[in-house]
Amino acid sequence: MSIDSAVTHVVAALAMVIAASSALGAAARKLRQPPVIGQLVAGIALGPSLLGMAPGGVYETLFPDQIKPILTSVAQVALVLFLFAVGYELDLGQLRNRGAVTVISLSGFVIPMLIGAGIVLLYPGGFRSANGGHPVDATFILYMAVALSITAVPVLASIIRDQGLAGTGPATIAMAAAGVIDALSWPVLAIALIGGENGSVGAWAEKVALLAAYVLAMFLVVRPALKWWMHRPRALMTNHVPVAAALALASSWATSALGLHVIFGALLAGIIMPRQSDGAPDSQVVRPLQETGGLLLPVFFTISGMSVRLGGLHGSDLLLLLVICAAAVVGKVAAGSLSARGAARMPWRDSLLIGVLLNTRGLTELIVLNVGLQAGVIGPRLYALLVVMALLTTAAAGPLIGPLHRPAGAAPAERAGTGTATGDGQTPDTGQAPAVDAEPTPQS
Known part of the structure; x- marks a missing residue:
């Protein structure tokens, strides 16, 4: 295929992907579901599972193999910019807070991880079969533990807004806890992937040392240099957006060169990006x-959906899907509910609502699954099962919230930042919750 032909195909494919994902994303919102549900369904529909079954080679004509690496590159660049903004807005102060959010966060992270590792150890044959015979080793077990512990902050923000929960106590606590859970998940995922290529202790230790050196260099060298450059008098580049974009892409390249995925570099670049004098992110940097x-993020969702090959699943995979979904739901809902009830002494209805909110996955789960697929930790069949699990658990949040959410006039709830009244009249420490309205542009 010539360059001109490849460009023509890529432009046409992007037009189709963006149009289909936007249309189905809007349809999902009409059904009171996060747009990521519709965008992912668009990818499955445009992929080999549905469009690939059409006669006449329609799928191969619209999406030839030669342009798939280009579409993947576009999706990865969009993901890098998006995750840089996530890291830039990440409030590391939440990790130091004590009280209800700390207990709920740790429970919502550790318990699902233990359950995820437990089901692999209890049912290794099923996972080995669905994963193409790959060994059930420590890397795989740790990866599955992380995959079941994820809560998607952007999707959660969208659900909270659409369900009328913005500003309520349970929503504020759930958002704060979800932010901490995601912040804890990325380092553990990095550790899991470091040991993926070479199981020797020496190779693992070498990669850990290189990664630690890179992180220290980013905090001790790059960050001070950026602060000096951006705040010096008569700065050459008064527009900080190009600096931020270059930093995100360069850091992503560095972590990729270290054997990790580009997302880790993007997140780290966002974390070390200097903030304003009051400690808040610069909206003129974040918004663009x-x-x-x-x-372009819908391209990532669609590419993720196109990687799902439902026709390749076996009948025995249904049992594994039920096991994974049950573990995912029980781990999150039980951990969130019991810890909210015990730590914050909240009513059972509000405690269950927090557990249901923490069970939302979506965008963040898709990122983790794509990283695992590209790293070879999971194969196409297991990837498809985990994508279906992410869809089901995210789609279930809306219907489950209805019976648990008390309307504004039925039970007074404290506004965000003031806490939620507990059963004994005390107010739990909710920490610094992210603003639920500060949602990324794709609202996914």
Whole structure:
């Protein structure tokens, strides 16, 4: 295929992908579901599972193999810009807070991880079969533990807004806890992937040392240099957006060169990006990156859906899917509910609502699954099962919230930042919750 032909195919494919994902994303919102549900369904529909079954080679004509690496590259760039904004807005102060959010966060992270590792150890044959015969080793067990512990902050923010929960106590606590859970998940995922290629202790230790050196260099060298450069008098580049984009892409390249995925570099770049004097992210930096990444992020969802090959699943995979879904739901809902009830002494209805909110996955889960697929930790069949699990658990949040959510006039709830009244009249420490309205552009 010539360059001109490849460009023509890529432009046409992007037009189709963006149009289909936007249309189905809007349809999902009409059904009171996060747009990511519709965008992922668009990818499955445009992939080999549905469009690939059409006669006449329609799928191969529209999406030839030669352009798939280009579409994947576009999706990865969008993901890098989006995750840089996530890291830039990440409030590491939540990790130091004590009280209800700390207990709920740790429970919502550790318990699902233990359950995820437990089902692999209890049913290794099923996972080995669905994973193409790959060994059930420590890397795989740790990866599955992380995959079941994820809560998607952007999707959660969208659900909270659409369900009228913005500003309520349970929503504020759930958002804060979800932010901490995701912040804890990325380092553990990095550790899991470091040992993926070479199981020797020496190779693992070497990669850990290189990664630690890189992180230290980013905090001790790059960050001070950026602060000096951006805040010096008569700065050459008064527009900080190009600096942020270059930093995100360069850091992503560095972590990729270290054997990790580009997302880790993007997140780290966002974390070390200097903030304003009051400690808040610069909206003039965040907004353009969110809008640029948000415009192309549906390409990532669609590419993720196109990687799902439902026709390749076996009948025995249904049992494994039920096991994975049950573990995912029980781990999150039980951990969130019991810890909210015990730590914050909240009513059972509000405690269950927090557990249901923490069970939402979506965008963050898709990122983790794509990383695992590209790293070879999981194969196409297990990837498809985990994508279906992410869809089901995210789609179930809306219907489950209805019976648990008390309307504004039925039971007074404290506004965000003031806490939620507990059963004994005390107010739990909710920490610094992220603003639920500060949602990324794609609202996914």
